[in-house]
Amino acid sequence: MTPEGRALLLEGGTALGLDLTPQAEGFATLLTLLTEASAKMNLTSLRGEREIVLKHFVDSLTCLRGGWLADAGQVGAGQGDTGQVLDLGTGAGFPALPLALLRPDLSITALDATRKKVEFVGRAAAALGLSNVQPLVGRAETLGREPQQREGYDRVVTRAVAALPVLAELALPFLKTGGLLVAQKGPLTPEELDAGTRAAAEVGGAVRQVDAFTLPVTGDARTLIVVEKVAPTPERYPRREGVPGRKPLFWRAT
Numbered sequence: 001m002t003p004e005g006r007a008l009l010l011e012g013g014t015a016l017g018l019d020l021t022p023q024a025e026g027f028a029t030l031l032t033l034l035t036e037a038s039a040k041m042n043l044t045s046l047r048g049e050r051e052i053v054l055k056h057f058v059d060s061l062t063c064l065r066g067g068w069l070a071d072a073g074q075v076g077a078g079q080g081d082t083g084q085v086l087d088l089g090t091g092a093g094f095p096a097l098p099l100a101l102l103r104p105d106l107s108i109t110a111l112d113a114t115r116k117k118v119e120f121v122g123r124a125a126a127a128l129g130l131s132n133v134q135p136l137v138g139r140a141e142t143l144g145r146e147p148q149q150r151e152g153y154d155r156v157v158t159r160a161v162a163a164l165p166v167l168a169e170l171a172l173p174f175l176k177t178g179g180l181l182v183a184q185k186g187p188l189t190p191e192e193l194d195a196g197t198r199a200a201a202e203v204g205g206a207v208r209q210v211d212a213f214t215l216p217v218t219g220d221a222r223t224l225i226v227v228e229k230v231a232p233t234p235e236r237y238p239r240r241e242g243v244p245g246r247k248p249l250f251w252r253a254t
């Protein structure tokens with residue numbers, strides 16, 4: 001990472017109230033791994049140090065806004081003191097890898113349907129010495145029905161994966177009652193929020209916060225949506241693979 005890239009990383013962190021100095025070397029290694037791997041396969045659309053630092057690294061860490069992940073281990077008392085976090089649709093490891101660098105106390109499962117992306121996340125986690133990241137390949141619709149996955153997590157984080165009604169159906173089955181979905185999105189329309197609120201209620205959730213803000217340095221619009229699981233998800237959800245995206249609850253497919 002160049003001195004300019006490091007300065008941007010630290011500036012972005014400061015804007016989020018985070019001192020990233022201790023993790024700067026880890027982020028530099030991740031930048032190298034991502035750049036090398038992207039030259040060989042289609043891992044991420046973002047290219048170039050500035051974009052990766054701001055729109056992958058700093059953007060990923062905005063899931064820490066509001067402190068919703070601070071007490072992830074407190075949910076489901078008696079299950080150990082490590083918060084179980086699922087990153088649903090992690091892609092090349094975002095937000096899972098930046099989050100794991102900052103929060104060794106969290107046990108993060110990085111799930112994606114695309115094997116080569118998950119394999120990259122596993123390789124990157126090993127190179128970074130992150131023993132708190134577990135890669136998982138598969139579709140959320142199917143894994144969310146497996147007994148060892150369903151209701152297995154304190155938090156689900158997810159960045160840039162789907163419309164809110166789709167996220168609610170895919171994510172809520174993974175959460176213990178009392179757990180939280182922390183969804184990172186771009187701008188959110190009132191219509192999407194309305195459909196997402198109704199979809200969340202259908203699968204056992206309630207929207208707790210909608211936090212609209214701008215990404216440090218770039219000024220891009222972002223929204224962090226927090227949904228609490230207040231009741232078990234009905235057995236019929238999630239519907240079979242592809243259906244939540246094709247026929248979203250209370251929403252039109254995009």
Ligand SMILES: C[S@@+](CC[C@H](N)C(=O)[O-])C[C@H]1O[C@@H](n2cnc3c(N)ncnc32)[C@H](O)[C@@H]1O
Pocket residue numbers: 088089090091092093094095111112113114117138139140141158159160161170
């Ligand atoms: C636009 S990418 C975002 C990746 C990453 N979260 C990021 O912010 O860079 C969306 C990812 O979600 C994954 N995905 C979408 N629907 C999924 C599903 N039903 N189950 C598992 N992964 C899914 C895709 O394979 C893709 O890698």
